[in-house]
Structure formats: C-alpha cells, structure tokens
Amino acid sequence: MSTRGMGRRCRPGLAAVLVAVSLLVGCFGPSASQFVASGQARLAAGDLPAAAIEFRNALQKDASLAEARFLLGSTLLRQGDAAAAFAELDRADRQGFDADQLVPLMARALSQQGRYDMLLTRFATTTLRDPLAMAALQVSLGRAYLATRQTEPAAAAIEQALSAAPGNLEALQLQARLMASRGDLAPAIERLQALIAQHPQADSTWLTLADLQLAAGQTQAARQSYASAIQLNPAGTQAYLSLLPLQLAAGDLAAAETTLAALEKVDAKAPLTSYYKAWLKLERGQLAQAQELGEGLLKRSPENADLLLLVGAIESRKGALDRAADLLGKAVAAAPDALRPRMLLAQTQLRLGDADKSLRTLQPLLNREPAPAEALVLAAAAASRGGDAAKAEQLLMRAVATDPQHLLARIALAVARIAKGQVDDGLKQLRELARTTPQLAPDATLIDQLLRQRRFDAALQAIQAVEAKPDGKLVGELLRGRLELARNNRAQAREAFDAVLKADATNTQAATALASLDLADQRPEAARARLQRLLDQDPANSSARSALLSLEIDRGASGDELIAMARQAVKLAPTSRELRLDLIRMLLAKPDARGAAQVAQESAGLLGEDPELLAAQGQAQLLAGEANLASKSFARLQALKPGLPQVHLWLADAYREAGDGARALQALKAGLQRLPDEPALYRAEALLLSGQGQPDQALEVAQQLKARDKTGWQGLLLEGDLLAQQRRDGDALRAYTAALATNPSTLLAVRVHQTMLRAGKAEDASAFERKRLAEQPRDFGFVSHLADTALRAGRFDAAEARFRQALALQPQNPVPLNNLAWLMVRQGKSAVALDFAERAVKLAPRQPDFLDTLAEVRASLMQYDAAVQAQQQALVLAPENHLHRLHLAKYLLQAGKKAEAKAELTRLARLGDRFDLQAEVQRMLATL
Structure with a gap:
C-alpha cells in the first residue's frame, strides 16, 4: 500500500513595536x-x-x-x-x-x-x-x-x-x-x-x-x-x-531604441523596461552596462526564466561559457517551451564542443510543426559539427519551407536537385555555397552527398576544405571517420576518431562513435571503459556521465555502485557544485545521512557558503542525529536567506532535535518578526508549544494568526488542529466548520469529516459526506480520503467503490490503481488485481511500493518467478526497505529457491532489533 505524508506546517505574527509605530x-x-x-x-x-x-x-x-x-x-x-x-x-x-x-x-x-x-x-x-x-x-x-x-x-x-x-x-x-x-x-x-x-x-x-x-x-x-x-x-x-x-x-x-524610448515614457521604472534596456546594451556591445542591469534584475528574481536568459546571454557574449550554460539550463528548466533560452543554451553547448547535448536541447523545438527555422538551422549545425550530415540534411529540408531565403534553405534546394537526378548541377551549387561562406553546413551537406554518390576521393577533398575553415579541423576529422566507415575501413575510422580525441579529449561525439565501434565488435566492457575514460578526463561531461550511468542502471547496478561512481566524479572534479549535490542526494536516498553530512560539510568548506549546499548539509546533519551541527548550518543559511520561511523552520527543528525547546521557540519568533504574514511559522510555534505541554499558549498563537488573517480560515485550521490534539472534538469541529465556510478546500473538508467520525457522530459524517460530494463531485482528495477511511474500517466493498470513483476522476493517477490492486488481492480477486497493479507500475515504474504490490499480486496467482522479479526491482529502488526484503524471501521460498531465500532471511536476522518482524524471520528460517 502507498502511504500519505503528514500535512505541512504553518507560520507568522506582528511585533508590538511595529503596531505602535x-x-x-x-x-x-x-x-x-x-x-x-x-x-x-x-x-x-x-x-x-x-x-x-x-x-x-x-x-x-x-x-x-x-x-x-x-x-x-x-x-x-x-x-x-x-x-x-x-x-x-x-x-x-x-x-x-x-x-x-x-x-x-x-x-x-x-x-x-x-x-x-x-x-x-x-x-x-x-x-x-x-x-x-x-x-x-x-x-x-x-x-x-x-x-x-x-x-x-x-x-x-x-x-x-x-x-x-x-x-x-x-x-x-x-x-x-x-x-x-x-x-x-x-x-x-x-x-x-x-x-x-x-x-x-x-x-x-x-x-x-x-x-x-x-x-x-x-x-x-x-x-x-x-x-x-x-x-x-x-x-x-x-x-x-x-x-x-x-x-x-x-x-x-x-527601431528598438525608438520603441524603448516610447516605453520609458510609459513606465521607465518597470522591471521589463530595464530588461529590454539591458538587451539593447548587450546588442550594442556595452557588456558592463548590460551586466549591471541584468545582475540587478536577477538578484530580485533569481528563478525568472527571462532574466536567467538575459544574464546567460551576457555571460555567453563575455566568453564565460560554463556559467552561461548553467544559467541558460536553469532558464530552460523554468520555461521549457520558450524558444530563445533553448536556442541560446544549444548554441552555448555547441561552443563548448558538445554537439550531442546541443541536439538534445533543441529536440523539443524540432518536434514542433512547423519547427522554427532558426532551431532547424542550429540543429543542422550541431548535426554537422557531430559529423551526422544525414541528420543535417533532414533539418535543412524542413528549414526551406519556413524561410526560402535562408542559406541552409538554399543548401536544401541543391540537395533536392541531386535527389531529382541533377547530381552534377546540385553538387556544383553546394561547392559554390561551401566556397562562398565560412559556415560548415554547406560543406557537411556536400560531403554527405558525395558519400551517397560513393565519390570518396571528392569527399576527401571536401573534407580537406572543411579542415581549412575556422573550427573545421575537428569536424573534418569526424567526417573523415564517417568516410572511412563508409569505405568499410574500420581501422582508419578509429584513427580519425582517435585524432579528434587527441585534439579534444572531451569530445563526446568522437568518444561515443568509438564506443559504438566497440559495441559493434561485441566489446561492451570496452565501450564502458571508453566512456569512463572520457569522464576521467572531463568529470563534468554530463552526456558521457549520463551514458555511463545508463549502462550501469541497465546492468542493474546497486545504489552502492552508483554512489561509488558519483564519488569518483566528485574526486575528479572537486569544485563541481552540481556533482557534489548529486552525491549528497544519492547518499540521502540510500539512506546514509552521516555520509551525506560529511560530503556536504566538505563541499561547504571547499566551495564556500552556497545556500543549496548549506541546506543539504543541515538536512543531512539533522537526519544523522547531529542536531547541534545542523543548527549551526541552518543559522549560517538563515544569514544568507533570511526571507525564506523554510530556513527558520529548519533552524527551529534543529534546536528542537537538540533538546533546546527555548531556542527553537526563539528561532520561530525571530522568523515571525521578519515574516509576520507566514502561516507556517505560526503553526510551528503553536505545535511546539503544544508539544511542550503548553496548550493554552499554543491556542494563543492560533488567535494571533486569526487576528492577522482576515479570511479567518488559516487561524481556524490551526485552532482546530490544536483542539483536536486536546481531544476537544466538539470545539475542533466548530473551528473546522467555520474555516470550511470560508475556504471549501479538500483539506478542511477532510478535517471536518475525520472529526465527526472521531467524535462518534457517524450520522453527521454520512450527511456531510453526501453534501460534500453533491457540491464537489470531482474532489479527488476527498473521495480518496473516504476510500482510505473505509479501508481502515475494514469495509472493503465501500473502499473499492470509493477507489474506483477516485480512479474515474483521475484515470492516469497510479495511487488509486495501486490501492485497488492491494484491495482486490485481499478479496481473492487476483486476476483483477493484476490489471490494476500492472497499470500502476506502467505509470510509475520507479515506485517501489507499487512494485511491491505487483509482486504480491503475482505471487497470489502462483506466478512466483514474476513475483520475485518485481520484488527484486522494488529492492533495487529501495534497498533499505526491510519489509520488501522479507517479501522477497517469501516469494523465493514459494519459487523453490531456498538458498536465495535463506541468504535474504539471514541478512534480515543480522538486523536484530532494528527490524520489528524478527519472529517471522526466525519462523521462515526454521522451515529451511
């Protein structure tokens, strides 16, 4: 069964001195x-x-x-x-x-x-x-x-x-x-x-x-x-x-200056006015002024896609390509459908020598119909840079329909003549275009056509012309490799690709071409070693790193192996913030909180007080039980990011875990002074007071929130939660009901229904349920709550009906599918359960709980080998889930694999008191 997390905490208040002023x-x-x-x-x-x-x-x-x-x-x-x-x-x-x-x-x-x-x-x-x-x-x-x-x-x-x-x-x-x-x-x-x-x-x-x-x-x-x-x-x-x-x-x-001048008359101080002023400065080559404007805007909105694009463009123009790629990557993540960030990111990646990554960046634009001409042109350039002239040709043919006057459209027209049989005329046009332009695309297309015609000597001459052009040497060698492959000269092809790597050890295209040759020669370990060497030379090469990780994941590498790979990458690129964060996340997922805390501390010491690293460090220290160290990390983070509510909550949590409730309260009150309108800080303070045995003071905090929040529902929600903790269900119900009248949200509807049931008002709960569904028939969250409530009460028929209702509301949601599978198998309806379980796993293939359910269903159908396979997949994703390991041992026994079952049970037995089901482990071991 899947589980649901607890609700989020709440926040803020107003200092008396501010009221007086x-x-x-x-x-x-x-x-x-x-x-x-x-x-x-x-x-x-x-x-x-x-x-x-x-x-x-x-x-x-x-x-x-x-x-x-x-x-x-x-x-x-x-x-x-x-x-x-x-x-x-x-x-x-x-x-x-x-x-x-x-x-x-x-x-x-x-x-x-x-x-x-x-x-x-x-x-x-x-x-x-x-x-x-x-x-x-x-x-x-x-x-x-x-x-x-x-x-x-x-x-x-x-x-x-x-x-x-x-x-x-x-x-x-x-x-x-x-x-x-x-x-x-x-x-x-x-x-x-x-x-x-x-x-x-x-x-x-x-x-x-x-x-x-x-x-x-x-x-x-x-x-x-x-x-x-x-x-x-x-x-x-x-x-x-x-x-x-x-x-x-x-x-x-x-014209842009005229338009900007008119805009400044309308609103000179607007952020967008400054934004376009910065762009105009950039286009005029006034980089210092452009950067001053751009960085100022970005500080105010650090996650804004347009500003990330602007500053990324400035960095790119300055030649700071690594920072440009980082900023532009964030811009694309923030606005994946926008043309300009994706285009400039692809251009920057191409300038960094990664044509393959550039093409992947452009792919969403290329999938459009019609695709933007400029995207097609850039993609063709990337394909040409990588030596894939055939792909370049396809892209250029699409470009001609969008912009007939474009250079690459003219190339496409020449190719069309060749396709019509006018080979010599088409090749002549391509040669002329290649001769009269410094761009590489005409040459790549010419060489591709010559290769198609098997005019290898002419292709070699064209490659030599490419090598004489700016930035043409490596492309020429890549094309030479293709030429030799076309001639079936595999050794010479290897020499050409090796020459590229000698000149540019981080060239992904050449390395992957050689890896492909290795795979074709039935040498997968050589391909893996080649990619690893590329990472050894350039640990920050995300393309090669992804390729190698894909190989390892496909191989079924364990979390420990993947962590080892990440550690090696960090060792080889110690100043890479991104690689360090990747390693920290992997360690936390293992979970190895102490290891994650150690890496985070080393990273912060090396790279300085980066907010994201400090946050990761504090969280890891907190999970590792090092609350005092975590409080110091969060205090430093608070100094950097005092306007983030979560920072104050983390700091209070660290003090609370360290047993210093007074300082935890102090941290929350300090947060409220800075952020007096943040409900989560009020909630955290109230719950902390309640946990310290001060229920009346906690209710006073709820009253403060009610006074700040004129809508009333957030304060009423907190008040209701506190009263519910005190088992004052009648008072809690009144608070929740008043809040619901203002804000008819799923959260409050669930609170009202739960409180009615807890207070023994079953008839009122049923009436409320009918009323809510009549008013909000598509409230997925409330329907799911009703299903869970019925399930906990053992009313399987009612639970099934509600889960099916939830599924009808969200057919692509794997949670009700998984819950229905779990429910069906307990009702002896395994065939139906299998359909639900397989659909859930198809929608969420990396969710271990869903794989666990699928394994249980398959075992109930006596498909023991399939059950073992699914359960093993669940353990790969969550290796520290001991209950999943017990289930695997059970299915291995049912499949007749006693030795493997014994190995899993022995591993569980070594856990001792750290696993609550030791009696079941010993019972199963006794049967072997």
Whole structure:
C-alpha cells in the first residue's frame, strides 16, 4: 500500500513595536482613505506609477485596508509586474476582499508569470457569482490549460467563459489560440482578422493576431500588428514588450531604441523596461552596462526564466561559457517551451564542443510543426559539427519551407536537385555555397552527398576544405571517420576518431562513435571503459556521465555502485557544485545521512557558503542525529536567506532535535518578526508549544494568526488542529466548520469529516459526506480520503467503490490503481488485481511500493518467478526497505529457491532489533 505524508506546517505574527509605530505614523498627514482616493484619480488619468505610490502610502497608514491592497495589486498588474501584483492580491485575499473582483486578477497574475500549475491548483474549481468575473477567471484557466497542453480542459474553460459572457473578446482570442495549438493556424489568423473587422479598436486582438502571425513565421506582419496595437493603446506596455524582441532579433537596433524610448515614457521604472534596456546594451556591445542591469534584475528574481536568459546571454557574449550554460539550463528548466533560452543554451553547448547535448536541447523545438527555422538551422549545425550530415540534411529540408531565403534553405534546394537526378548541377551549387561562406553546413551537406554518390576521393577533398575553415579541423576529422566507415575501413575510422580525441579529449561525439565501434565488435566492457575514460578526463561531461550511468542502471547496478561512481566524479572534479549535490542526494536516498553530512560539510568548506549546499548539509546533519551541527548550518543559511520561511523552520527543528525547546521557540519568533504574514511559522510555534505541554499558549498563537488573517480560515485550521490534539472534538469541529465556510478546500473538508467520525457522530459524517460530494463531485482528495477511511474500517466493498470513483476522476493517477490492486488481492480477486497493479507500475515504474504490490499480486496467482522479479526491482529502488526484503524471501521460498531465500532471511536476522518482524524471520528460517 502507498502511504500519505503528514500535512505541512504553518507560520507568522506582528511585533508590538511595529503596531505602535504604525499607529503613530497614522496620526499625521493625509488619511489612508484620502491616499486611496488620490490613487484612484491618478489611475483614472492613466498615471499608473503615481497611482501605485498613493496606494502604497495608504497601506503605510493602514495595512489592513484590503481595498488599497487590491488597487495596488491591480495597478502593478497593469504595469506588467505580475509577481509583485500577485503578492499584493494574495494579501488582499487573506484580508477578505471580494473574490469576484480579486480572483480574476490573481489568476491573470499567475498566468502572466507562467505559474500555471499553481493557477490550476488554486482556482480550477473556483466558482464566482458575477458572470463577467467568472468569464475572466475561465479565460485565465483556459490559458493555463493551453500552456500545459491540456487542450480539452482549455476548450471547456473557453466554453464556460463564453457561456458566462457571450462575445467576450478575450475568450474569443483564446479560442483562436486554441485553434492554432491544434494545427489550424491559418484559420485562427483569419478568425482574428474577422474579429478586428468587428472590433477595430481592440488592441488586445491585434496583440493576439501578432502572436499567431509570429508563430506562423510571419515576422514582418507580426511587427506591423504589434505597431497597430501600440497606436491604439500607447499607454499599454505589452505591445512594446512584444515588439522589442522582434526588433532586437532582426538587428534593427535603431527601431528598438525608438520603441524603448516610447516605453520609458510609459513606465521607465518597470522591471521589463530595464530588461529590454539591458538587451539593447548587450546588442550594442556595452557588456558592463548590460551586466549591471541584468545582475540587478536577477538578484530580485533569481528563478525568472527571462532574466536567467538575459544574464546567460551576457555571460555567453563575455566568453564565460560554463556559467552561461548553467544559467541558460536553469532558464530552460523554468520555461521549457520558450524558444530563445533553448536556442541560446544549444548554441552555448555547441561552443563548448558538445554537439550531442546541443541536439538534445533543441529536440523539443524540432518536434514542433512547423519547427522554427532558426532551431532547424542550429540543429543542422550541431548535426554537422557531430559529423551526422544525414541528420543535417533532414533539418535543412524542413528549414526551406519556413524561410526560402535562408542559406541552409538554399543548401536544401541543391540537395533536392541531386535527389531529382541533377547530381552534377546540385553538387556544383553546394561547392559554390561551401566556397562562398565560412559556415560548415554547406560543406557537411556536400560531403554527405558525395558519400551517397560513393565519390570518396571528392569527399576527401571536401573534407580537406572543411579542415581549412575556422573550427573545421575537428569536424573534418569526424567526417573523415564517417568516410572511412563508409569505405568499410574500420581501422582508419578509429584513427580519425582517435585524432579528434587527441585534439579534444572531451569530445563526446568522437568518444561515443568509438564506443559504438566497440559495441559493434561485441566489446561492451570496452565501450564502458571508453566512456569512463572520457569522464576521467572531463568529470563534468554530463552526456558521457549520463551514458555511463545508463549502462550501469541497465546492468542493474546497486545504489552502492552508483554512489561509488558519483564519488569518483566528485574526486575528479572537486569544485563541481552540481556533482557534489548529486552525491549528497544519492547518499540521502540510500539512506546514509552521516555520509551525506560529511560530503556536504566538505563541499561547504571547499566551495564556500552556497545556500543549496548549506541546506543539504543541515538536512543531512539533522537526519544523522547531529542536531547541534545542523543548527549551526541552518543559522549560517538563515544569514544568507533570511526571507525564506523554510530556513527558520529548519533552524527551529534543529534546536528542537537538540533538546533546546527555548531556542527553537526563539528561532520561530525571530522568523515571525521578519515574516509576520507566514502561516507556517505560526503553526510551528503553536505545535511546539503544544508539544511542550503548553496548550493554552499554543491556542494563543492560533488567535494571533486569526487576528492577522482576515479570511479567518488559516487561524481556524490551526485552532482546530490544536483542539483536536486536546481531544476537544466538539470545539475542533466548530473551528473546522467555520474555516470550511470560508475556504471549501479538500483539506478542511477532510478535517471536518475525520472529526465527526472521531467524535462518534457517524450520522453527521454520512450527511456531510453526501453534501460534500453533491457540491464537489470531482474532489479527488476527498473521495480518496473516504476510500482510505473505509479501508481502515475494514469495509472493503465501500473502499473499492470509493477507489474506483477516485480512479474515474483521475484515470492516469497510479495511487488509486495501486490501492485497488492491494484491495482486490485481499478479496481473492487476483486476476483483477493484476490489471490494476500492472497499470500502476506502467505509470510509475520507479515506485517501489507499487512494485511491491505487483509482486504480491503475482505471487497470489502462483506466478512466483514474476513475483520475485518485481520484488527484486522494488529492492533495487529501495534497498533499505526491510519489509520488501522479507517479501522477497517469501516469494523465493514459494519459487523453490531456498538458498536465495535463506541468504535474504539471514541478512534480515543480522538486523536484530532494528527490524520489528524478527519472529517471522526466525519462523521462515526454521522451515529451511
């Protein structure tokens, strides 16, 4: 059976001195309401920066003024600062501001930040009273679904929006985007053009049209559409922000400067204005100014994909390729669908000499239809650099359809002539292109065609021409290796690839080509040794490292073996932060907390007080029982990252584990002084007080949270949890019920239902269950809770029905599948159980609990060998799970493999008191 974790902790409070200062300041100057009125007047005049200042002034006078916070958030959103806007709107939400006004803007702010998972999690089931507000919310949900490629839910959200507000322009625009995502780009553009004819003054439709024109490769048309949007709404920022990157990409720096100047008149202080100013400085070659702007922005938003791209581009231009690759890799991880980060990362990887990694980076772009021309061009260059001219040809043929004037499109045309039988003419064109351009792609295509024609001498001459070009020497040797392979000269091919490695010992293409030759010669150990040598020469080579790890995983290497490989990599690259973190994570997974703590401490000593390393060090020390050392690590981390709530929680946990409850409380109170609106800190303080036998003081903390949280539900939740701990179920139920009335979440519904059952109110619990399911029939979490409740009570039929209901809500969720398998086998329905178990493992093949269930089901069907295989896989993934090892011994016995079973049981017996089921171990040993 799978298990579920405990709920997360909570947080914050307000220092009395701050209250006093706030009251004192409020005695002088305009009142908060006057500031709000002034801000609204400035808002009406279109002066967004001044309006934001007035709303901030109002909040300085009265921080509890939800309307001012809402107005500030909405103004920041209009200014393009979605992150700051959401923070203010979220505070307004906690202060109880009207959801119909608030939720659509919160959803829009999350959408603009690309935080789609949070948007869907928080608002997918939200219902608003006002139809227009509901339509706006559904539009944002539709955008989120579309961005996460959930087209059917996106279509449903759009339909709901149009049902709530027929003719809603944003919904109609989103509908066009949905059409485009389904491949109907031309009809989508036509629909938008028709909308413009009906509503010619709607700048947002021009913006949407420009976006789709850009997706269709109609860059010039897109620029014109963005310009039209600016003409219609010169005070809006989005069109400027969309037009600027096109102008920069086209190298039209004069136009970009004009657009930037106009944007600065609208909002000079906006982060995005500084962002594009930095890009323009970069394109002008003013690297110092660009870096100053970029680093300043990145410090404020260190995980922002656009800023990671900007600073990565600056580092790349400076030649700091390793840092550039690191920053750009983070940008791609944060925005995997974005074109520019992926393109620049691939370019940087290519400059670092890793063509294979560059191609893997580009693959998601190449999977698009149509693929961006620039991505195809870059992929072709990477393929050519790696000596794979055939792949380069395929990419170039796709590029010609996107941009007929592109150099590589011309190459593709020459190839097409060759394919038509006009061989000499096509080869002549390729030679001319190769002669007149310094790029390597024409040469690679020419050589590929010559190899296809088996004109090996001419191919050799072309390779010599490649070697004479800048950066052509290694590519020429790689192509020479291909030539010799085509001639079936394996020895000469090896010589060519070896020559590449002599010049560039870290060249992955040459090393993997030689490894392929080793594998073809039935020498897998030689291939493994070759990859290992590559790692010995370049331990940070992630491609070779991944290839070798894949070999070892396929071989069934144990966790100890993989840890040994990671240790070797760290030894060879002692300053690699990433390799050290990998090793720490592997050790923690083993689990070997002491080993992880030692590596973390060594890493921090060598690399300095890196926040991620300090966090890993503290966690490892805490798990290893070294709470005093952990508290020191977390204290240093707190000095580096005082604004992270988790840091204060970790520090308090370390003090608590060390037996110093007073310092744990002190750490939490210090956290509350810095972060007075963080519920997890309140919760941690209250639970700590409760654990120290101070229930009344704990309830006082809950009251403090209730006073800070105007919505009331978070404080009520904490109050209910504390009362439940004290077995005051009636009072706890009242608190949970009041919280649920404000926030109808799954968490609170489960709390209410659990408390009713614990209080012996079975009829009330049943009535609540029926009411909740009638109101929220698709609440997966509540249905799963009902299933678990029935299972714990031994009501297998009811549990099965609820698990099946949960599965119907989320057919691709492996948890209900696994639970149904476990349940079915106990009801003697093993054939049905097998189907559920296999589906669960297929969806989550590396989940040991699911493999354990599958093994049990197979054993119940007397498929003992298959049961042993599944259980062994579970142990590979979780080697320290002693219960899984006991199950393996049982299945080995059933399979007649007594010697192997005895070995597993003997290993368990050595654990002694560390394994609770020693009686069962001894019973099984006695049967042997």
